[in-house]
Amino acid sequence: MKVSSFLYFANFWLKTVLFKKKDPILGTVILTDRCNLKCKHCSVNNITAIMHPYPQIKKEMQTLYKMGVRILFFCGGETFLWRDGELTVRDLVIEAKRMGFMIVNVVTNGTQPIDLPEADLILLSLDGDREHHNAIRGDTFDTIMGNVKNATADNICFYMAINQINKDAVRDVCMIAKETEHVRAVSFNFHTPYPDTRNLLLSTEEKKAIAGTISQMMDEGAPIFNLKSALPYLVNNSFPTPCHQCLVIENGKISVCGRCIDVPGLCDECGYFFVAEYTLLFKGNLKIATEALRTYLKYV
Ligand SMILES: C[S@@+](CC[C@H](N)C(=O)[O-])C[C@H]1O[C@@H](n2cnc3c(N)ncnc32)[C@H](O)[C@@H]1O
């Protein structure tokens, strides 16, 4: 991370904490909900299957920038399927950097070739070893690992959503992250139980055991891009929600925190680690702040 970006974020954090401000810093643009997969835990694929056109995406990026967002994510659907004529997600990342976003990340299922050196992080969903991953995401593990091997930069971070199917595969994903070239780290989420996937929800006891594994793997030096001090809050769903510093924009509609903000009661069972980590950070939790500083400087 550049020193200028670091100072910008430090100043933003201080102002937010001291004056209890609710200004946003992290924004996500949904490029499309079209997807080539139909993962068992996912409720947001192929609802409209519309590819939002470049002028609209660019306007949404400008809107977020004007609102103060400096950390930008592109998400979907599948981001690597996004096209407008010759333009791909790589052109969007380059444009976002040109606009002045300080960190630009892309979330992908990894099934397409990966040539995106301009992104700060490519969050690539890997939901277990071959057996568990394929049980959730279809027969894609080998294709994905081939694409990771042939990637053109070392900016990949695995992204694992832990649920009833793959709860025993956390250690495997940590080991794969540690041993695979081009992969910097792994970042976790617990399953967030949308109404059509409640069967995959983890109990508090199960989350506690998984948090123990993650914590132990951190102690053993596994490259985990999460904050240990946030784990107890995630286990008990005792972190504040929603995250006012995060915005999502999809087809012109801006939501605070996530697209899921409209699902009644879901925030009380939220499994997204970024929500716990960001809300605790911006509440002024000093343990979280120190750990966030260390972790971000290491992996971004
Ligand atoms: C919706 S996908 C979109 C990007 C891309 N298609 C992918 O799979 O990475 C973004 C991330 O959300 C995760 N996800 C989907 N449904 C979830 C849920 N109910 N709870 C937690 N994470 C979920 C996916 O596993 C993926 O890592």
Ligand code: SF4
């Ligand atoms: S690849 Fe991503 S968007 Fe597509 S179904 Fe799976 S989680 Fe959902």
Ligand code: SF4
């Ligand atoms: S806190 Fe609520 S809106 Fe935010 S990600 Fe979780 S469920 Fe979605």
